[in-house]
Amino acid sequence: MRLSRYFMPILKENPKEAEIVSHRLMLRTGMIRQQSQGIYSWLPLGKRVLDKVNAIIREEQNRAGAIELSMPTLQSAELWQESGRYEDYGKEMLRIRDRQDRPMLYGPTNEEMITDIFRSSVKSYKSLPLNLYHIQLKFRDEIRPRFGTMRSREFLMKDAYSFDLTQSDAIHSYNKMFVAYLRTFDRLGLRAIPMRADTGPIGGNHSHEFIILADTGESEVYCHKSFVDFDIPAADTDFDSVDGLQSVFDKWTSVYAATSEMHDEAAFDAIGENDRLSARGIEVGHIFYFGTKYSEPMGAKVQGPDGKEHLVHMGSYGIGPTRLVPAIIEASHDENGIIWPASVAPFDAVVINMKPGDEACDTTCDRLYVALQNAGKDVLYDDTDDRAGTKFATADLIGVPVQVIAGPRAVAAGEVELKDRKTGARETLTIEAAINKLTA
Ligand code: ATP
Ligand code: MG
Numbered sequence: 001m002r003l004s005r006y007f008m009p010i011l012k013e014n015p016k017e018a019e020i021v022s023h024r025l026m027l028r029t030g031m032i033r034q035q036s037q038g039i040y041s042w043l044p045l046g047k048r049v050l051d052k053v054n055a056i057i058r059e060e061q062n063r064a065g066a067i068e069l070s071m072p073t074l075q076s077a078e079l080w081q082e083s084g085r086y087e088d089y090g091k092e093m094l095r096i097r098d099r100q101d102r103p104m105l106y107g108p109t110n111e112e113m114i115t116d117i118f119r120s121s122v123k124s125y126k127s128l129p130l131n132l133y134h135i136q137l138k139f140r141d142e143i144r145p146r147f148g149t150m151r152s153r154e155f156l157m158k159d160a161y162s163f164d165l166t167q168s169d170a171i172h173s174y175n176k177m178f179v180a181y182l183r184t185f186d187r188l189g190l191r192a193i194p195m196r197a198d199t200g201p202i203g204g205n206h207s208h209e210f211i212i213l214a215d216t217g218e219s220e221v222y223c224h225k226s227f228v229d230f231d232i233p234a235a236d237t238d239f240d241s242v243d244g245l246q247s248v249f250d251k252w253t254s255v256y257a258a259t260s261e262m263h264d265e266a267a268f269d270a271i272g273e274n275d276r277l278s279a280r281g282i283e284v285g286h287i288f289y290f291g292t293k294y295s296e297p298m299g300a301k302v303q304g305p306d307g308k309e310h311l312v313h314m315g316s317y318g319i320g321p322t323r324l325v326p327a328i329i330e331a332s333h334d335e336n337g338i339i340w341p342a343s344v345a346p347f348d349a350v351v352i353n354m355k356p357g358d359e360a361c362d363t364t365c366d367r368l369y370v371a372l373q374n375a376g377k378d379v380l381y382d383d384t385d386d387r388a389g390t391k392f393a394t395a396d397l398i399g400v401p402v403q404v405i406a407g408p409r410a411v412a413a414g415e416v417e418l419k420d421r422k423t424g425a426r427e428t429l430t431i432e433a434a435i436n437k438l439t440a
Contacts, residue, residue: 001347003382007044010394020216022326023148025338029398031325038145038153045398046325048346048378050156053321053328054135056187056343057158064180064239066131066160071113073137077103079112083297092140106139111294111316114161118312119300125165125310128302129173133160135321149322150282151218160317165304167291170313174206174289175245177317179233181210181285182252186232188324189341190331192284193227195257199288206289206315209259211281214330221281222268223257259283282327289315338399339422347380348372349438350400352391354407356383364411364431368404375439396421404434 009030018024026032031046042050058068074096080086086105094106107113114132122130135158145153162173178194185192192210199207211221233248256267259281268276292311294300301309325344332339340346349372353365365381372379380400382391395403403419410416416434419426429437 001378001380003380004384006380008398009043010397018148020147020150020326020330021333022150022216022329025329025333025397026148026326029338032149034148038142038151040149040152040154040322042322045346049325049340049344050321052344052346053188053324054156054158057135057184057319057321060180060184060187061133061158061160063183063235064131064176065129066133066177066180068134069117069132070134071107071110071117071136073107073139075105075107075110075113077105079116079298080105083112083115083294085112092142094139094141107136108138108140109157109316109318110134110136110159111161111314112298115294115298115300115314118163119295119298122163122302125302125304128312129162129164129169131160131162131173131176133158133317147216148326150326152322155320156322158319158321162315162317163300163312164314165302165310165312167313170289170291170315171206172242172245174287174315175242175249176239177287177315178208178249178252179237179239179245181287181317181319182232182248183235183237184319185210185212185284187343188328189343190284190324190328191228193221193223193257193281194252195221195223195259195281196253196262197259197286197288198261199290202288202290202293204289205253206287208253208287209283210285210287210319211257211259212284212327212331213277213279213281214327215280216330217280217282219281219283220260220263220278221258222260222263222276222278224255224271225275225277226255227252227257282323282330284324284327285317285319287315287317289313333399336393337397340399340401342401345401346378346398347400348377349402349404350380350382350395350398351404352382352395352406354388354391354405356385358408358411360411361406361408364406364416367431368406368416368435371435372438377438402438404438 011028015027030043033041096104138157139154164170192212194208195211197207197209295311300312304310351368355361369381405417415428417428
């Protein structure tokens, strides 16, 4: 992408409305724009990051055996009357009427709809286990939307729903998502800690919020420090191994971790002072086993091996991609801007032409641009006639992992400079060597 032809409306000044660093940086880099309170457009730079986050989420859901579909944003109120949640949901639900005056709503979540899809076509235990997910917009009329897309009214959610014949099968399905979540957040460059969450009337201990520690987080959290050293399950994890997944779950839930809602002062105090942490955190995911809560009122049953009808056991599993993007920035930035983990960076490298119009600089940059693109890299080519200082500041601000700087003097010697955004380390390489290094 040539910067001169791109749409990346950078702000020179810090926007006053932004209270936290991620919101400030997302506005300054032109990643998002607020359209009305808590409702955002994702501009091209932001869209690139969001797409990469979604791609990782999708890969890990698929790896764990979940199957993608797509459900609409607008739902009929009827389904919600069946489950009894239409009245209960309260003011967070955006209620709409169509031209026939039928009550509709903008979905805040999809348990009812997925249960309806399930009951309409699945009749036998032989079709189980089943886990269906989508990545779709939700609307919740939050009382206090704030911090940009961290807490917005319209937001993206990956929501998966599992269906099983028995509770113990459902726990295995839960463990699959537990492992998928550990892998997902790790690939996004984050250390997320699963913390026990409230299960309400359902009971049991199968509800976990995945929390990233950050000073600007809205949740108060308490945990053992040992989480930093826990291993992330490998890509070749056998998701069919009941014992294998259970042992990952057991390990990751073996030490104390809870949000303020579930906090147990005595258990926390029992941990030595040096080993415990009380901090603030951002909830980026939530998984929940809720048994027959929806299958019962909505009549989602399958025939079991015994020939009898059984209500299916369900769980739901959410991740917030539009919250994850600011969460990643909260975890990875410095005074000059964002530092993207390579896995979600909007571009892999930025080629900075220090003297557009100079034949040698242009030829070198074109060559780099083409070679990197041919190797499948996403490259931003700064071919603008901005001042050097502006170009460097922009490259730092938008946080692309590698900067390839082509100035007239170096280029005359057949060389370019590489700068690592994270460490600031610089090295001068021949053009050939630079291409080899960046396409390795
Ligand atoms: P919170 O406690 O932060 O309001 P929640 O518990 O209501 O969130 P869930 O229903 O568990 O959220 O939704 C699953 C995921 O969707 C959350 O873990 C979060 O990543 C994301 N999410 C929820 N609400 C919002 C929002 N208003 N803006 C952005 N992302 C959200
Ligand atoms: Mg939650």
